[in-house]
Amino acid sequence: MQSLIKASLLSAMVLFMVSCGGNSKNAELDKKKETLEKLKKEQAEKTAEVKKLELELAKLDTSNSKAEKAKLVILDTVKVESFTHYIDLQGKVDADNISYISPRGAGGQVRAVYVKEGQFVKKGQLLLKLDDEIVRQNVVAARQGMAATRNQLELAKSVYQRTKNLWDQHIGTEMQLLQAKTNVDVLENQIKTQQENIRVAEAQLATTNVVSNVSGVADEVNIHVGEMFTGAPTAGIKIVNTSNLKVVTDVPENYLSRIKKGTPVLISVPDINKTYTSKISLISQSISATSRGFMAEAKVPQDKNLKPNLTASVRIQDYSTPNAITIPVNTLQTDEQGKFVLVAVKEGNNMVARKRQIQVGELYGDRLEVKGGLQSGDVIVTEGFQSLYDGQTVTTRA
Template structure:
């Protein structure tokens, strides 16, 4: 059988040389090269076939050189299916503060980037007239209160008339209400933080006129962040509150695991998407308006057969891997057609191979069906 191989090789080589020599020296050299390569591939294929036949007829023969490969055993594992979309980081508390009073700004007490507490005064509108009126009324209130206390004592002793007592009481209560009203107006001249957070923008300056409703400052609380995104209506039944989410922040080169906290009920007429929100854990470098890629897990296969996606090759329109087969004497690589059900994190969930089988993971390039291998 071995002599048959050599005779076959010699015959092919002789034919090849005859063809090459018969060509015109000025002929198409590229065509000759292509022809020789085709013949070389054909020779290689026929040699491999003959070597396999020899090995089967005589297992002790040393004709075939096995290819060194690496392999891994196929196991089952949990595999997540997800839908991927784009999202944006937002602050739970991103508040634009506006003025409640009218007047000239006399003081700005904070700077951009400064942390502030809830209720802290950020800026002051001119309140000098109000303060004077309040002080004047407080002086009047002292007098009216003294008169009321005396009338009350007299009335309790049955001295004086009830009208005098009631008049003194009314005067006192009226002034107290007026002072309370002025104090409320005075509070409206102060621009205060409605939540704790960081001053992101200051929109007023000392000396500027401001009116009710005009924006004065923006406060952002970066300790409570969320991610907002839109998901195709095709997944409306799969995405639910509590679904696991993998959030990838390109700027931070970080993946964050979180959960869906809100699923919108309304489908956008133009984009045919619905909104979702994801509550994010605190990270120092996480900022509002950062972009993110989110993967929402909508199905989990607990016992999936997975293989590295890079070992799956395409041949004649089919996805294939090579599995290791051994009869105790010879070990060969067998082509196995697989179907990819899903891909995630470098792994493919497939059908076509079984747990416990070994798939070739190193040296799979260039393997042919039935080729002898060595692990």
């Protein structure tokens, strides 16, 4: 029994010693792993610091840059030149005189048409003849009525004169004389009224003659004999005077302060391959509630190829300077200090790229106006600047 107890105690002691040895090995392994991770982290940090110092040294140490391979770039010399900014818009050709012919009266049934589409007509030329039968009868009746009244007036005057002669000889009564004079006055007033009625009837008769109120080309003739003519555009005559043409465009309201009457305009009509120079001749006095813009007009010279409603490209010159420094807009870069370009300067025997802070002005197309930071004669990097850094050696030869 005692030997059995001793054996059990011995086994327990052996197991305890083995367990303690295993824990010690695990602790040592974890410690080594931790030390390895720490060293790797320190190595990465040192490597980053070394690379950073090498880059800074490459930028600052010119002797080191000599050994560096120069980067191939394309350079351009800055010079003073004229610069113009345009507002590019779309417009249309329009005519000063586009007239839709209408009757002077209520209109009527068409009896004859005296114009064809494409025909040139003069101001006052007869275009249509409307039904005038009833109006003409009214004129004839009015004239006949006045002729009868004139006969009555002649008789009344003769009676009055005889009565007056008798009255001068103290024959007859004063009442007879006054009655004869009244008859003359009434008939004279009646004739005046009839004359006015005749003028009205003749004016009504004239309205049956539809004439052109302008000179131009009959662009549309949409009326035929037997139809009712009221002057509606869909059933009438359109006269276009192409001697006075203009281009009309809608300008956004934010350009209101930059455009005025007399502003130069370059007009291109692509459909006829023509370009015209003009000036703003009219600016509307209100802003459209729908387009948030205002209308601007510019006259164009007479041209047989120009037609109303042709599409036109309108370039309004809102800024121009004869002495400007400009650069390609794609060379402009930005950092925390602002806008800059890379210029090439001579340092020792090398051409070195340097950052140059600039102040910019207007942009049109691919050219950007430079207000400050560059001057005539400076050399800028126009291609290959994307990966350049300040101080890097550059070359224009492969």
